[in-house]
Amino acid sequence: xxxxxxxxxxxxxSKATASRALSGAAHVSPAAKERVAAAAxxxxxxxxxxxxxxxxxxxxxxxxxxxxxxxxxxAEVLEGIEGALIKAGYDLTLFRLPSEPEQRSRLFxxxxxRKRVDAIVCVGVELAPSEVQLxxxxxxxxxxxxxxxxxxxxxxxxxxxxxxxxxxHLIGLGHTRIVHVGGDLDAQLDFHVHARRLAGFxxxxxxxxxxxxxxxxxTTFSVPGGYEAAMALLADPESRxxxxxxxxxxxxxxxxxxxxxxxxxxxxxxxxxxxxxxxYAAMFGLTTVRQRPGEQGEQAVDLVMRAMTDVDADLPxxxxxxxxxxxxxxxxxxxxxS
Amino acid sequence: xxxxxxxxxxxxxSKATASRALSGAAHVSPAAKERVAAAAxxxxxxxxxxxxxxxxxxxxxxxxxxxxxxxxxxAEVLEGIEGALIKAGYDLTLFRLPSEPEQRSRLFxxxxxRKRVDAIVCVGVELAPSEVQLxxxxxxxxxxxxxxxxxxxxxxxxxxxxxxxxxxHLIGLGHTRIVHVGGDLDAQLDFHVHARRLAGFxxxxxxxxxxxxxxxxxTTFSVPGGYEAAMALLADPESRxxxxxxxxxxxxxxxxxxxxxxxxxxxxxxxxxxxxxxxYAAMFGLTTVRQRPGEQGEQAVDLVMRAMTDVDADLPxxxxxxxxxxxxxxxxxxxxxS
DNA sequence: TTGTATGCGTTATCAG
DNA sequence: CTGATAACGCATACAA
Numbered sequence: 014x015x016x017x018x019x020x021x022x023x024x025x026x027s028k029a030t031a032s033r034a035l036s037g038a039a040h041v042s043p044a045a046k047e048r049v050a051a052a053a054x055x056x057x058x059x060x061x062x063x064x065x066x067x068x069x070x071x072x073x074x075x076x077x078x079x080x081x082x083x084x085x086x087x088a089e090v091l092e093g094i095e096g097a098l099i100k101a102g103y104d105l106t107l108f109r110l111p112s113e114p115e116q117r118s119r120l121f122x123x124x125x126x127r128k129r130v131d132a133i134v135c136v137g138v139e140l141a142p143s144e145v146q147l148x149x150x151x152x153x154x155x156x157x158x159x160x161x162x163x164x165x166x167x168x169x170x171x172x173x174x175x176x177x178x179x180x181x182h183l184i185g186l187g188h189t190r191i192v193h194v195g196g197d198l199d200a201q202l203d204f205h206v207h208a209r210r211l212a213g214f215x216x217x218x219x220x221x222x223x224x225x226x227x228x229x230x231x232t233t234f235s236v237p238g239g240y241e242a243a244m245a246l247l248a249d250p251e252s253r254x255x256x257x258x259x260x261x262x263x264x265x266x267x268x269x270x271x272x273x274x275x276x277x278x279x280x281x282x283x284x285x286x287x288x289x290x291x292x293y294a295a296m297f298g299l300t301t302v303r304q305r306p307g308e309q310g311e312q313a314v315d316l317v318m319r320a321m322t323d324v325d326a327d328l329p330x331x332x333x334x335x336x337x338x339x340x341x342x343x344x345x346x347x348x349x350x351s
Numbered sequence: 352x353x354x355x356x357x358x359x360x361x362x363x364x365s366k367a368t369a370s371r372a373l374s375g376a377a378h379v380s381p382a383a384k385e386r387v388a389a390a391a392x393x394x395x396x397x398x399x400x401x402x403x404x405x406x407x408x409x410x411x412x413x414x415x416x417x418x419x420x421x422x423x424x425x426a427e428v429l430e431g432i433e434g435a436l437i438k439a440g441y442d443l444t445l446f447r448l449p450s451e452p453e454q455r456s457r458l459f460x461x462x463x464x465r466k467r468v469d470a471i472v473c474v475g476v477e478l479a480p481s482e483v484q485l486x487x488x489x490x491x492x493x494x495x496x497x498x499x500x501x502x503x504x505x506x507x508x509x510x511x512x513x514x515x516x517x518x519x520h521l522i523g524l525g526h527t528r529i530v531h532v533g534g535d536l537d538a539q540l541d542f543h544v545h546a547r548r549l550a551g552f553x554x555x556x557x558x559x560x561x562x563x564x565x566x567x568x569x570t571t572f573s574v575p576g577g578y579e580a581a582m583a584l585l586a587d588p589e590s591r592x593x594x595x596x597x598x599x600x601x602x603x604x605x606x607x608x609x610x611x612x613x614x615x616x617x618x619x620x621x622x623x624x625x626x627x628x629x630x631y632a633a634m635f636g637l638t639t640v641r642q643r644p645g646e647q648g649e650q651a652v653d654l655v656m657r658a659m660t661d662v663d664a665d666l667p668x669x670x671x672x673x674x675x676x677x678x679x680x681x682x683x684x685x686x687x688x689s
Numbered sequence: 690t691t692g693t694a695t696g697c698g699t700t701a702t703c704a705g
Numbered sequence: 706c707t708g709a710t711a712a713c714g715c716a717t718a719c720a721a
Binding site for chain 1: 707715
């Protein structure tokens with residue numbers, strides 16, 4: 014309510030010094046600084062960020078675009094971003110990317126363009142070239158998380174490597190009849206995660222010289238998805254694999270649940286390995302490949318922050334790899350003697 | 352990049368008419384409107400929302416405060432809010448309420464006060480009186496979701512009623528040895544949901560004249576929480592209850608998982624009922640009390656929108672009840688003959 | 690219907 | 706170290 018002018022008057026200084034005293038940018042005599050601070054406190058003064066933005070051109074606000082809020086990976090990344098942003102004094106404007114093309118375009122042409130964000134973080138979104146252009150036209154630093162976007166700095170795990178790691182672990186235990194229960198290839202609105210995880214799985218089998226006909230069951234990236242796919246897959250004891258590489262932990266958990274329901278003991282009757290290290294993984298004893306989405310979010314913020322402060326130190330155009338590691342628990346063991 | 356002035360010049364009109372033509376607020380001759388629109392399109396013009404905010408005092412932006420992003424209920428509410436906001440042309444600024452008091456206070460005194468939001472939605476946050484005052488001092492409409500906040504319009508389900516409904520269902524099936532596995536009473540940073548659900552549970556037993564010593568197992572509101580508590584609770588076949596009322600579906604799912612692991616068949620050996628209707632509930636056949644968090648979010652947005660547009664039609668101070676209903680699936684049945 | 694002029698609350702650029 | 710003063714980009718009251 015109260016403006017800088019009032020504070021200045023009360024402190025007996027000009028608006029300019031009041032501004033300087035409060036922002037701490039320039040040198041102000043301790044006495045003046047003191048008086049301004051007191052006046053501001055008494056009046057309950059707080060800067061109008063809109064006014065400040067108007068003149069500085071910076072909003073202290075970054076936009077985050079994500080297709081989902083309600084999925085573990087995305088929510089986790091979001092939390093990481095939010096924490097890092099708050100720490101830096103920035104607001105976070107959240108945009109959920111709609112699946113309908115029309116609304117999606119509205120997001121880009123209406124919301125994103127309002128000059129309200131100093132930077133953009135895209136999580137798990139694959140951007141069309143035209144969309145990338147649009148973002149670049151904003152002349153604001155942008156980074157992606159979850160997969161490579163040509164033209165934009167992105168950070169992600171090597172999905173192919175992740176599933177290869179998981180598969181190798183099973184092969185190392187002696188498994189040869191392994192099936193990948195992963196994301197539907199047609200339904201990857203996000204990156205080609207599904208395809209890449211499938212590819213890594215197959216590469217590992219190829220590397221080991223293992224045949225793999227009928228090696229893939231597509232489903233949705235969720236516990237129920239894994240449950241249903243596993244129910245179908247495991248129904249016939251004859252054709253049943255000895256191990257499953259799940260596309261993510263949620264699928265793995267669904268598969269374990271299905272196995273239990275069918276009376277199959279995990280891991281002696283069936284080994285299951287996931288990808289993510291979901292908070293529920295430990296409870297299910299799930300062996301998995303850990304990625305830390307929260308940290309990915311924090312790092313993304315670091316990146317845009319640096320790009321904003323450092324004299325336009327351009328972002329590295331290359332994708333940045335996030336480390337992953339295998340967490341062995343109790344859902345995997347050697348296959349049963351056939 | 353391009354300003355209103357440039358558009359005006361290109362269209363051969365004044366800034367004022369250009370502004371009017373674009374906002375559509377006042378009457379502009381069709382010809383002029385046409386020319387302005389064309390000029391704007393050619394230049395790729397888009398309003399500077401900061402400049403507009405500075406003069407109008409409205410930001411087209413609402414703040415959302417929530418303690419968690421990564422929990423089903425909260426994420427779901429958030430999605431509902433986001434969708435409704437986007438539809439109305441508003442941005443959503445997300446604030447995660449930190450658990451540390453110091454940072455929490457920073458949120459209120461630094462972030463919230465920057466005059467950047469036209470309204471506030473608090474989800475699952477219990478506000479201290481001083482915090483309520485602070486929000487009221489902003490003179491912006493505010494609504495809460497998830498529990499009553501004195502002084503602020505809130506929408507929530509009747510938690511006591513929800514667990515009473517769940518408990519009555521079990522009693523109706525003939526159960527008398529029922530335990531509530533719910534949220535820890537010390538750990539309810541959000542509302543007193545835990546306590547209220549426990550109270551409803553006990554009230555239902557009292558109503559039916561059923562004794563209930565040792566009727567409560569506190570745990571965390573999560574699948575692993577339910578799992579661990581149920582593992583301990585069900586270990587001893589002698590003292591085992593015939594039914595569990597879970598504080599939420601996640602706990603219920605953890606409990607079902609634990610039961611299965613212990614060889615207890617659900618529901619013939621143990622009935623379990625939850626609260627929420629979590630997306631995983633169906634897969635576990637979980638009988639539960641449904642609440643629709645997404646709709647709660649949408650309704651909250653409706654409310655603040657109305658308060659913002661309608662000539663300061665004040666928000667109803669009373670809490671608004673959200674309907675709930677019992678969804679009977681396959682996790683509940685009559686108790687086994689003792 | 691249109692144009693002119695003013696102000697929104699800051700920060701930044703100068704002199705002093 | 707401090708004080709005028711000019712932007713920043715837009716919306717609106719008022720006059721035409």
